[in-house]
Amino acid sequence: MEIGKQDKTLLRLLFSGSSCPADEVSSLLAGLDIDGERAERLLLLALLGIKTDWRAFPASLRPRLEGIYRSMRLRDIYGVPWLNGQIRRLAAAGIPVMIIKGMAMRTYYAPGVPREMSDFDLAVPKERFEEARDLALSAEGAAKAYDSIHSQTIIGPQKDLDLHFRIFKYGVNTSPLIWERAAAFEYEGVRVFVPAPEDMFIHIIDNKARDEIRGEHTGRRLMWLCDLERVAEKGDIKDWKSVRDRAEELGSLYYLKDLLPVFSEVFPERLPPAELEKYFTKDAADRKKERQLSEYKRCFKDYRDYLASHKEEKYGISRALRALSFYRRTYSLYAGPDYRSAGAPVGFIEFFRETHHEGSMAAFLLRYIKKIV
């Protein structure tokens, strides 16, 4: 994975504290085609505009950049009142609630910073999961969608809620370890948790690795780097040996080795190249995994291409299960032995019965696969 020179400059300026030279901002904006630019980059440019009080920004750019900032903020809070109601219900029942992923950034690690969340993610301890799921589903406006090997998706009036009993989506089940170190804080009058800074840092990498492997969220190339830096700043992460050890414990060290070179390149003050080399250099076993993952990526892409090119085809459940079996083989390569021993994907048949009438089998499989990985 590589990052362009201009994106690197944008991130450096955005996180440069008070110093932000006007000539560098002007140079960054030179030749900007706002109509052809990615929304994520425009949002980050808007944040830079706000940070610099729009100095060095051409007047013609400002209204639409401010507009995208407003729209992303509204997008983020859309559905939050319903989510807050869910958190209060769970807390009232004595169920510990951990806010994870984007909402953990929004509520704890970077409050007020818009980031375009498509859904909400909460985690509860596995032993309280069924109770929590039933409680969440009984809330007004909630409807059951699909369950997966790590969570239950609950459809909300504005956004979906993914209620997790597993926090990291592959490898061994490390959720109890994450609960042990979780940071507690008060949110909407109740005590909730977020992953501890190092765990949140690894969690962001874990999610980014999954997106990279699946070839998803390609329009979001920079937000994960911003999230990492914000978490590192808030958690004062400096001890990279400790991060390495924790990543090893959580089964995610390979993904840190794979993605942290980009982070170090953008934020060398945070993760100096010498520390990167000392703690996050790939070894022979990592190279082997790299080859396996590259094979998995190829299979996954082929599979998605196949589904995309057969959208209108109607075919039966036996073929669907064969396709799913193929998918699971490739997925187990990626996910590791814990997934292989997990048995049949949770809820597949139930989900099929409920939703197969909505469009073609291919479309159904794609929907299901998007939920289980």
Added chain:
Amino acid sequence: MYIFNDNKVYADLADGQYIVLNHVSGEYYAFDKASSAVLEALTSGCGREDVAKALAERFGEGCGADEKLSAFIDSLLAAEMLLPEGASGQDAAPFAEKIEGESLPELGFERFTDVADLLMMDPIHEVDEDMGWPIPKE
């Protein structure tokens, strides 16, 4: 002082500007920085008189603080954004200091209906280039 009417609205303050979502009616209210500073004061424990006094001290006795503040509060109450609550004696001066300029601007907010439609709008290509989202292109 006042509190947000949590049964109907959700307020988000960032970079000195409020956005408020009415999750019952589906309306969205946008505030500029001056109105946001006053709204923040009103919902942070400052009484109405304290805010009026702080604005008068900041912008001068003839700035129309009483009238502008009264109209603003009335509009917030009419939109059911706020509920009255006993004041807690918070000093309003720091909030008044956040308002830039030599004279006190009009206080208010813009109201947009149907937030779901607004969020469907492409915030770059479907908006007025001089106004930005959520003002649609003519």
